[in-house]
Every structure is written in structure tokens, then in C-alpha cells.
Amino acid sequence: MLPSGLQALGIRTLRHVPDRLLSIGLPSRLRFDPWSVPTPEPRADAPVRVFVGPVNFAGQGWQWARALERNLPGVSAVSMAYSATSGYGFPIDIEVPASVYLLSGSWQRRHRTAVRSRFTHVILEAGRHLFGRAYDERVLDEIRDLQAAGVRVAMLTHGSDMRSPARHVAAHPDSPYGEWSLSPVLEAEAARNRALLDEAGVPIFASTPGMLADVPEAVWLPVVVDVERWAGGPTPLERARPVVVHLPSKAVVKGSDLIEPKVRRLHEDGLIEYRRVEGVPSAEVPGIFREADIVLDQFRLGDYGVAACEAMASGRIVVGNVDASVREAVRTTYGRDLPIVESSASEVAGVIRAIVADPARFRGVASDGAAFAREVHDGRASARAAASFLGVDA
Known part of the structure; x- marks a missing residue:
């Protein structure tokens, strides 16, 4: 300001x-x-x-x-x-x-x-x-x-x-x-x-x-988003311990405080490897997302924006809290569902467990996300x- x-x-x-x-x-x-x-x-x-x-x-x-x-x-x-x-x-x-x-x-x-x-x-x-x-x-x-x-x-x-x-x-x-x-x-x-x-x-x-x-x-x-710049990462959920990335531009808005204790417990239990990344130049973010299997977006606003689109374009599984009205706007405007896995902050641990337990299904969600980013967010x-x-x- x-x-x-x-x-x-x-x-x-x-x-x-x-x-x-x-x-x-x-x-x-x-x-x-x-x-x-x-x-x-x-x-x-x-x-x-x-x-x-x-x-x-x-x-x-x-x-x-x-x-x-x-x-x-x-x-x-x-x-x-x-x-x-x-x-x-x-x-x-x-x-x-x-x-x-x-x-x-x-x-x-x-x-x-x-x-x-x-x-x-x-x-x-x-x-x-x-x-x-x-x-x-x-x-x-x-x-x-x-x-x-x-x-x-x-x-x-x-x-x-x-x-x-x-x-x-x-x-x-x-x-x-x-x-x-x-x-x-x-x-x-x-x-x-x-x-x-x-x-x-x-x-x-x-x-x-x-x-x-x-x-x-x-x-x-x-x-x-420049979908070609973000594409090309490895297939997600092929390693024994998936990498979960959270990259909050503003932690209070993204809900980092609400999800982090739950996600860190999963990390300590050995189910996932959790990485919180902040303050990096935009040029480094494609590499960070390509190293991830799951990207945690935001859990307070009920919307989705640039970071979620970049993660989808990278072929990652994106998890966030998105209002039903936003999902309906996507469906009405573009005739397809928004491929962001729904989770409130309180549910995030259970949602991550479900993703890790069913890799084949959620690889399909990641593929849908890349196609969605190309169709709706390539300009x-x-x-x-x-x-x-x-x-x-x-």
C-alpha cells in the first residue's frame, strides 16, 4: 500500500x-x-x-x-x-x-x-x-x-x-x-x-x-500461466514417501497456521516429506513444484489463483479449499470440473492419507489438472x- x-x-x-x-x-x-x-x-x-x-x-x-x-x-x-x-x-x-x-x-x-x-x-x-x-x-x-x-x-x-x-x-x-x-x-x-x-x-x-x-x-x-514453462515434471506418487510442498505467498491468507501442525505430524510419522518454501524468486518455483508430488494451496479464501494454476500445469496433485460457488462457476463457464482436491484445513491430514493410499486415482487427478491449466489458464x-x-x- x-x-x-x-x-x-x-x-x-x-x-x-x-x-x-x-x-x-x-x-x-x-x-x-x-x-x-x-x-x-x-x-x-x-x-x-x-x-x-x-x-x-x-x-x-x-x-x-x-x-x-x-x-x-x-x-x-x-x-x-x-x-x-x-x-x-x-x-x-x-x-x-x-x-x-x-x-x-x-x-x-x-x-x-x-x-x-x-x-x-x-x-x-x-x-x-x-x-x-x-x-x-x-x-x-x-x-x-x-x-x-x-x-x-x-x-x-x-x-x-x-x-x-x-x-x-x-x-x-x-x-x-x-x-x-x-x-x-x-x-x-x-x-x-x-x-x-x-x-x-x-x-x-x-x-x-x-x-x-x-x-x-x-x-x-x-x-x-506459461504452461510450457511449468510442464515436464516426473509422474507424481511414484516414490515411497511422497513430497508435499506448501509455498505460501502470505501465510495468514493461505492458512499455513491451520494446516502445518497436521502436515508436520504426517512428516514425523514418515508418511510424507513436507517442505514449506517461502520468499523464493519466481524463477525457482517451477523446479520446486516439479520436485513435489502434492502441492497444498490455500485453506482460508475458498478460491484458487495463480499458484494453484502453476501447480496444476506442473502435473502435481493440488489440494485446497474451494467454495462450491467457485467450482460451479468453473463448470458453468468451461464445462468441466475444477481438478483441485477439496479439503478444509481441519481435514487436510485425512485427505493427504487418502491420496497416498490411492496413487493411481490421484495420478489421474494430476493429469486432469495439467489439461485444465492448458485449457483455461494458458491465455x-x-x-x-x-x-x-x-x-x-x-
Whole structure:
């Protein structure tokens, strides 16, 4: 999240200082050359030119941009994100240092002019500011400015930006939001983005089917994984002691605290080898998944996202807690069942025992998962979902 309080006031003030003076006066870690950051440049001959930004969570802004270009005629797309500190190393077309994004008036003006004049469509992620003026301009003002230039705008929710913690707690017994200190902040953010959507009156996409509970008017835009990059691992459940991997991006949301004591007991009993992996660059994750037989996804949200799709594409057996409404959305939209083995946090030990006891059956589930990832999450379905907004034939 962006700075608030006195930090925000300081940023607001510094925005009025010329870049050449800022580059001298800022601490060395924040100094910048705004001219080193390129402006977005789609193919000029493409009739449909799409700008996606500004967050690229889990590398999805970049993945959607490539999916649109690969699968839709006459489309050029550019993704942009202000730099995060996660260190996961996701690909992006244009990465903007946070100091440039927030402080550089010259970059903000050049970036706005480029997007207004070079693009026909914008997909605005997570209700965030595209042009960096987070403290003296509303996102709604940016949307109206783009529309005045003839640019079509859609919003896109990644999850926590529009998921109501209060609604989620009421619907999910293992919801992470009940006692989480960030829940009031997230509730306010969800309400703010809901109000933005209502006032802007633009289309909205949701990256996961679980978000349709909060934004029922959204179009599901499936997350995209490079299935060839993830494929090629050994057949699961062929060793005497299966490897079970849990790779939580955020442990409180994934339910790591709920499942780990149960899974560690299975490890201590010798039934499985359990590996919890955190904080690794995205480039290392394919190898980690290929070494696994079973991947434990999440047990608190009732949804599935990028990590589950990557694990399915790897041909692993994926276990997680997925709401019936999410499974029905998959079935209704794509005519097939979601091949994630269902388990609540309390049931996870029994589910793992059942998998280990019936390897032939669950190798079939793993195979179904790889096929599902290829059909629903290789970018073709995402391009079809976006085609109507872009005014092109899928």
C-alpha cells in the first residue's frame, strides 16, 4: 500500500519540486532519472492498443498483455507497474521505480500524455492510480480524463482490493479476516473501490471466480500461466514417501497456521516429506513444484489463483479449499470440473492419507489438472473473456 499520513504529505509537497533538484536532495536510494523510464509504446499499426497497469500482481498484468497479443487479431498490449519490493522477479514491460511514480512530475506528465494519445483501451488494476498522482488526484479523475481522450477503460480486481472482509468472515468459517489487524484497512479499500466502480460506470474484470461474490457484475478474466514453462515434471506418487510442498505467498491468507501442525505430524510419522518454501524468486518455483508430488494451496479464501494454476500445469496433485460457488462457476463457464482436491484445513491430514493410499486415482487427478491449466489458464480463455470489451472477435 502507498504511504499515508505525514509521509503522504511529504510526497505531496515534493511533487512540486523540480526533478533536477529532487535528484540532488533525495537520499541515494530514492534518487532517480525520470528520463530513464520509457513511456509505453504499443505497435502503431495495431488498431487495438491496450495498456494494463499499474500493479502486475503475480506477473498477471504482463501475462494478460501477452495473452491478448497472442490470441486476438490486431491487438498490441503494454503492461506497466510501479516497482514493488517483493523481489519475486515477475516480468513486466515497463517497471517504474516508486520514487519516479510518486515524485516525478515530468514522468507523470509524459506517461499520461503517452497513454492518452497512444492507446485505445486501458485495463486499470486494483483501483490504483495509473499516473502516480496518488495524493492530489482521484482515480476517477484519471478515468474521466482517459475517456475524454476517447480511451475505453475497464477496471480489474485482483482480490483484496475489492473483497469485503466482513462478507468473507460471514461466509467462511476459516476466513483469515476475523482477527487480522489489516482487516479494517482492507474493508475500507474494498468499499472505496466499490464506490469507484459504481461512480465510474465502467466494465470490470475479476481475476478469480471467487471475486464474483463481491463483484457479481464482473467478467471473469482467468489468470494466465506459461504452461510450457511449468510442464515436464516426473509422474507424481511414484516414490515411497511422497513430497508435499506448501509455498505460501502470505501465510495468514493461505492458512499455513491451520494446516502445518497436521502436515508436520504426517512428516514425523514418515508418511510424507513436507517442505514449506517461502520468499523464493519466481524463477525457482517451477523446479520446486516439479520436485513435489502434492502441492497444498490455500485453506482460508475458498478460491484458487495463480499458484494453484502453476501447480496444476506442473502435473502435481493440488489440494485446497474451494467454495462450491467457485467450482460451479468453473463448470458453468468451461464445462468441466475444477481438478483441485477439496479439503478444509481441519481435514487436510485425512485427505493427504487418502491420496497416498490411492496413487493411481490421484495420478489421474494430476493429469486432469495439467489439461485444465492448458485449457483455461494458458491465455486463450482470458483473451476470449476480454474480446468484447476490446471490440474484437475472439
